[in-house]
Amino acid sequence: MSSRLLTETPDVVTVGVDLFERTLADQGVEVTAVDWRPPSVDGAVLGALDVHRLATANAEAFDRLVAAEPHWVGIASARDAVGIETGQFLHAGPPLTWERASGPMRGALVGAMLYEGMADTPDEAIAIGERGELELAPCHSAGAVGPMAGVVSPSMPMFRVHNDAFGNDAWCTLNEGLGKVLRYGAYADEVVERLTWMQQVLGPALADAVGVHGPLDLRSLVANALQMGDELHNRNRAATSLFVRELMPSLLATDRPTAQLAEVADFVNGNDHFFLNLVMPAAKAATDPCRDIDGSSMVVAMARNGTDFGIQVSGTGDAWFVGPAGVPDGLFLGDYTAEDANPDIGDSTITETSGLGGFAMAAAPAIVKFIGGEVADALEATQSMYGITIGEHPAYQVPILDFRGTPTGIDVVRIVRSGVVPFVNTGIAGREAGTGQVGAGLVTPPMEVFTAAVEALADRARAG
């Protein structure tokens, strides 16, 4: 495995004129169509970067990313997994305070306080938040990721994913299903009761099952699911089905009562998104070893907290480059409309960061029924991402593109040069705390976060 930049003939990149693209395509030349816009930083900034050093560092970052061998190996409480205590909570996206938190983020924190027994009513929980008595930290800062609000409290069970290639772990809570769920900011009794059942029944049963099964190979499962119409962010139907098939015999081999096993099977089967909370830590486990490579412009985290959209880049340490989170648009559930949508939220963009999700849309044409748009848009999304990524994933392939690897390793320099931002598909949370999910669709990241990252890389390059 090596960097596409170093080893391959560059593809032709066409700008603007569609007819030209079609003519080349007729001749069998590989074409990547890009909406060209002028670079968003001035030439002096891009000029400060050492092109050779950049290529070498990015090749190293890409190689580490695609060499990942994530396996699901166990389950532990957040207390043991990420070391948080009562009153401490993890959340999605870059750092955040209660004051700046959006409706669904506050809703999820309220639900987590009720679940942990810190408050008896939502009002009591809100008062705790307003008094500044919560300690908040990003999931990413604790080796974890969380979908939507991504709130993690000490008693929640978490999946442990181990990257065999580098020896590191990543963590994520278990998926609650759809509708009124904590990660979308709901905190009704049913939400808290479900979390309690997950802690008492689901987590322990899955822990026993993976103990019987042994490490479950997520790289292989993801590769298979991509050949079965998933893009592994908003469509996880195939991955969830393969996961159930793989795990069920081991679940049956545990000594738990059959009625309890049936409850667990029912719960997991009832939710096509169950696997999301396994692919996310698989992606986190893959991107973490790519951090801190001097000079690399590869994105290692892309995440939203419902207020801010932020990225972290390999060559700039733990710095978050942050801009305003956009409001997603797409298909809305029931009577909800775009008016009800909260700004973009969740760590699930770790899938895009590792070559999945919006970057693998061509593998999942049926997703347009969930997020809106046409089948051609799904193909175009993946095609356009080859222009801002370092290489193609050797294991994550798209059959309809003749098994071409997904565009992998987002490069902030390529983004700034081309003006093309990452393609992100996402669930949409309601703005009001307590609402839950209102839809699913697409969102445009703010260009300024990529520009800021390139400027920081240039500053470091100038400093030597």
Next chain:
Amino acid sequence: MSSRLLTETPDVVTVGVDLFERTLADQGVEVTAVDWRPPSVDGAVLGALDVHRLATANAEAFDRLVAAEPHWVGIASARDAVGIETGQFLHAGPPLTWERASGPMRGALVGAMLYEGMADTPDEAIAIGERGELELAPCHSAGAVGPMAGVVSPSMPMFRVHNDAFGNDAWCTLNEGLGKVLRYGAYADEVVERLTWMQQVLGPALADAVGVHGPLDLRSLVANALQMGDELHNRNRAATSLFVRELMPSLLATDRPTAQLAEVADFVNGNDHFFLNLVMPAAKAATDPCRDIDGSSMVVAMARNGTDFGIQVSGTGDAWFVGPAGVPDGLFLGDYTAEDANPDIGDSTITETSGLGGFAMAAAPAIVKFIGGEVADALEATQSMYGITIGEHPAYQVPILDFRGTPTGIDVVRIVRSGVVPFVNTGIAGREAGTGQVGAGLVTPPMEVFTAAVEALADRARAG
């Protein structure tokens, strides 16, 4: 639901010149490329058909086909299901005798005799066959279908599929897995032992599970699997996964010992083709109500017995139109080569007959890794079948073709007029009895069977 012929603007059908096709495609016109050859019957034959009556009859046949609502409702022994007794066997394809049977067909009959206790050794079984003491009949004549050799003996458990729309049933044995299995002509001890376990454990457990579950909607499951990269003939990975997910909670709710449930889960999970034996009777249950529509040229069965390729047509009663079975070519397992391949065998072409399999290849680009060829061939296969089918299936859709319905309802008149024969993908059995599967690939049906059917329709039309 109505006939495409009657209600839609005809698509442009281009012949020969690829550039012309591409130019139309650039203009957004729907194009079906067809390898045009001169009609294989003379004009007088086609002239004898009443075009209006043909269209009306085919519209009725097509409407019945796509209105089918197949559900898996139970399991019964072949003795109860299709009324066969010791010494009686069903087989795939058109009628056949022991003398004309190929290696894998004889091998499967030998295995079935050993399994039924009619013989203690393969030699004894062969002697029974040679003495003409076996009663053989096509599965299709008994409301059943069987993959590859398709041999059914009285003790085998069979899936019962009920078509809610028309009240009819269809039957199929349970899939044994890959490698050395009866349907590919193997009869070693492991084959017979597995059949016995299927009779004693698998069948009863699945019977209990479907009893708990209630009728399982196969139309919906097939529609979902088409959006997950299956074409439902040689690729059933998604369908099998969805089936396991759907059934597992009910299996757990039976009062069978957990260890036995784990055995069953392991067996079904270990075989991506398990669902083939459910989609086949679903297709048979859908096509049977389309039989005996006066004047209809729609194919209601297309099947091979390893020696002959045969079809039955709606407007010509129970007549089989038969020609020599071709030898499939594709990808071979291990050291096997095309030399080891038996001529085409199996009732599994009932999938193509109902708009699946080769007709739905565009939904399953990853299948080229199993049967050979390029991704473009898979798209082309489906596209080319629109020219020889009556309509598009309203529920079976192909996402990558903008959710266009699969080409459904094979029309022998369109075949004879265009010279295009049905596209069939298939498993490949070894020529020698006892070998098992040697590969998977494509096969070309003999044009003469379609010509013969058109001539029979013309004879009937002339007779009034």
